[in-house]
Amino acid sequence: MKQKIELSRLAENIRKIEELIKSGIDAGTEFSLKGQLLNEKSQYDAVVFEERMVEATTAEKTRDSAAIAYLVTAETRLNAEEKMQYGEFLKQDFFTKSDFEKLDKFYVQTWDKLSDEGKSQMSHRVWEGIRHHEYTFDELPENLRKKESDYLYQQMTGQKPAGPEVGNFLERDKADFIREYESGDRKAATEILSRHKSSENIYSRNESSTVEDSLGKVNQSDDPPEGEEIPAKEKATTGLELQAGISEVKDSDGITVPQIRAFSPGRTRGG
Secondary structure: OOOHHHHHHHHHHOOOOOHHHHOOOOOOHHHHHOOOHHHHHHHHHHHHHHHHHHHHHHHHHHHHHHHHHHHHHHHOOOOOOHHHHHHHHOOOOOOOOOHHHHHHHHHHHHHOOOOOHHHHHHHHHHHHHHHOOOOOHHHOOOHHHHHHHHHHHHHHHHOOOOOOOOHOOOOOHHHHHHHHHHHOOOOHHHHHHHHHHHHHOOOOOOOOOHHHHHHHHHHHHHOOOOOOOOHHHHHHOOOOOOOEEEEEEEOOOOHHHHHEEEEEOOOOOOO
C-alpha cells in the first residue's frame, strides 16, 4: 500500500512538471524543471522495481506452496500426520543436525511408504546438508544412514529408477560402494559415502529432483523460454527468480519503467 501511494504521488509530480515544461517557460526554468523531472522519474522507476520484486517473491512462495501440496498429495500411502511432517521437510532446502531427531523417526516409520519421487525429494535434502557442510554422511542417525545407503544401492544397480544425480557419483566410489555393500561391510560402505568428492557430487543442486522440478508438473506453461523477456504485468505471476539487470523502456503512458529479464538458474537458497 505504501508503495502504491508513493507511485501515485510521483506520477502526479511527473505529470505536473511535464505540463509546466510544455506550457512554454524561460530556458533557465525549463532546464531546472527537466532536472527535477529526471529525478522524479528515477524515483518512480526505483519504487516500481521494488514493488515488482516483492510481488515476484510472493508469487514464488505461492508456487512453492503449490508444488509442495502436489508432492504431499501424491504420497497416498501416508496418513495425515505423516503427510504434514513430509510437507514440513519439503519446505527446507537442506537438513541440519537439528533435524536429526525428526528425520530418524520419519525414516523408521514412514520412509518405506514413500514413492520413489518422495524418497528422491528426501534424499536430495539429506545430501544438500552434506554439501553445505552441516554434517557428514557418517554423522547421520543410523536408521537414516542405512535407508539412504540401501536406496543408493538400489538405484546404482538398476533396482530403482536412477535420477541424473546418481550419474554424478564418481565411478571409482560407485564401484567401491557397491562392492562393500554387497560384501555386507556397511562400515566400509559408509566411509566411501563420506568421501568429500562423493558428497559434493551426489544429488548436486542443478540436476536433482527439487520442488522447482515439481512446479512443471503443476503448471508447465508458467515458465517462458530461458532468456525470454516477459511483459511487466506477467512478471509478478511467473514465480521465476529475477536477475537485477534492468533496461529502460517506455510504457503506454510514456513513463520510463524498468524491464526485468527472467532467468531460471539452479536454485541457490540455502547456499
